[in-house]
Amino acid sequence: MNAAIRAQALHASLGGVEVLHGVDVVLPGGKWTSIVGPNGAGKTTLLKALAQLTPSRGAIELLGRDARALPMRERARRIAWLGQNEGGAEDLLARDVVMLGRLPHQEWLGPATAQDHAAAQAAMEQTQCWDWRERPLGQLSGGERQRVLLARALAVRAPVLMMDEPLANLDPPHQADWLRIVREHVQRGGTAVAVLHEITMALHADEMVVMDAGRIVHHGACADTATHRAVERVFGGRVRVREIDGRPVALPDETPAHP
Structure with missing residues (x-):
């Protein structure tokens, strides 16, 4: 398997408390992997550790290179981040x-090139935010701001796109647009990794990493029933995965919990 990201014995702590407990994971290149799990499972910490945005211990390989040995500028060209x-x-x-x-593509204190401007405009058109390019960030709604930040990540044109809760504040039509953008990135040979709370959207990915208590409890194809059962288990049976129109869909289980 062509691995875009590989981690071994990955540990990370927050506030002196260990959050990741020796995680091993291989994320395939040219695919979209979603990361799901209950609150406090370590999803965001794992994503940040893989992107080298939070201190961690263990081996991390990015596109065949030791990620820790990569110069910051080169790493910024390889990974686009949306937090x-x-x-x-x-x-x-x-x-x-x-x-x-x-910025990762520009010379230090050098001016933006025509290529930079073209990449930025293309990204803003892709996320449908070009029309308010002259508006300050503070005047945008939550959904508008999220689309601008997604455009910033797309403008990097990095092979690996890493996103933490990218659907925040997006209405259903723009969530569908986001899904299309991710698919297009993968079809061009890119790799996408996204932490998502929207389990049904996460099930649209190629592969899913299911986390609980700082560990990966399952990693498999989103189409596999084993992945569906792992999602149900990690949420304590409060979510059921069912197939509707040939697609897996996560539904809340309203059955009262027994004492």
């Missing part, structure tokens, strides 16, 4: 926020 609840300078224009995604 949850990301802020920014509220007075920055939307187009300038997106242009930040081009």
Whole structure:
């Protein structure tokens, strides 16, 4: 298997408390992998550790290279990041926020090139936020801001796209647009990894990593029934995965829990 990201014996702590307990994972290249699990499972910490955005111990390989040995600039060209609840300078224009995604490609203190501007515009058109390119970030709604931040990540044009709760504040039509964007990235040979709370959307991925208590309890194809049962178990039976129109769908189980 062509691995985009490989980690072995990965440990990470927050506030002196270990969150990841020796995680081993291989994320295939040219596919979309979703990461799901209950609150506090370690999903975001795992994603940040793989992206080298939080301190960790263990081996991490990125596109065949030792990720820890990569210069920061080169790593920023290989991974595009979209975090949850990301802020920014509220007075920055939307187009300038997106242009930040081009910094890894620019010379130090050098001007943006025509290629940089073209990449930023293409990303904003892809996420349907080009029309408010002249508006400050602080004047945008939550959904509009999220689309600008997604455009910033797409403007990097990195082979690996890593996203933490990318559907926050997006209405259903724009969630569908996000799904199309991820699929197009993968079809071009890219790799996508996304932490999602929306289990049904996560089941659209090629593969799913199911986490609980800082460990990976299952990793398999989203189409496999073993993956569906793992999702049900990790949520304590409060979610049921059923097939509707040939697609797996996660439904809440309203059966009262027995004392």
